[in-house]
Amino acid sequence: MKVVRELKFWIGAYNEVKAATEELQLAFDFVKDEIVTEDEVDNAYAQVIKLIENLELKNMLRHEEDKLGAVLKINAGAGGTESQDWASMLFRMYQRWCEDKGYKTTVTNWQDGDDAGIKTATLQVEGELAYGFLKSENGVHRLVRVSPYNAQGKRMTSFSSVFVVPLVDDSIEININPANLSWDTFRSSGAGGQNVNKVETGVRLHYMHKDEDTGDEREIVIENTESRSQMGNRENALRLLKSQLYEIELEKRRAAQAEIEAGKKKIEWGSQIRSYVFDDRRVKDHRTNHQTSDVQGVMDGDLDGFIKAYLMEFGVDD
Secondary structure, eight states, X not given: OHHHHHHHHHHHHHHHHHHHHHHHHHHHHHHHTTSSOHHHHHHHHHHHHHHHHHHHHHHTOOSGGGGSEEEEEEEEOSSTHHHHHHHHHHHHHHHHHHHHHTOEEEEEEEEEOSSSSEEEXXXXXXXXXXXXXXXXXXXXXXXXXXXXXXXXXXXXXXXXXXXXXXXXXXXXXXXXXXXXXXXXXEOOOSTTTGGGTTTTOEEEEEEEEEOTTTOOEEEEEEEEOOSSSHHHHHHHHHHHHHHHHHHHHHHHHHHHTTTGGGGSOOOOTTSEEEEEETTTTEEEETTXXXXXXXXXXXXXXXXXXXXHHHHXXXXXXX
């Protein structure tokens, strides 16, 4: 049924573009006879361009994981209160973007900053193509501004990391070895946890993952405080673990394509991907060179220009 729905989408989208193109041709012919105005031709042309660009953007999301939801984790970098405030600003930015797209969001983990902002927070995003769009945000985000937390009113630079993985569903099979799994419990606090902080409803999952190819082991730790019940938090923590294990498998696939991708820019976790310079009214993506002077619009969730530029340049490998 998924294949059928996808085929129906592409056939319907093609027919829509074809019909709009034919209407544009008719409008162009009729304007010579003054049956339609030049403004009407311009409007028809703009509509065709919009339909084609939207279709091109969807065509950049052809990978299996692109259709899934996403798990977005934000960590404040070094820099104390300033970077923790920056992390909370990024969190709000992504929440606003998700609201605009109609995606369902759930805060699954939240740790307040020392004086303001957050140390870390995890946002679960559910909706079609959420990961396909949000994967463009994976990396380090740099803020430059006159800090309200600096007594001398100096310009400061701070960093926050954004880590995005696909949110697996029932169509993705992930094997978890129970022998490598252990749990801790703790009292929840912060956003979503005020009503449950008297009992140990928060859970911390520890999983030792062994790479079957190299034999290397690494511990995956996931905290979940979303639910008022420990059982609910355990279930969601397991889902988030599956999402991380799925991302590890995807990383292997990307590594296998390294030689093919040698001519492209490297897009890796840990690289500085975007700068937000408040004083100069400029937000610039260092991968695509896309930039805007509408800093407030970006912080209110207007990320479509950056996402589109990334997908059109790096969206597909074949």
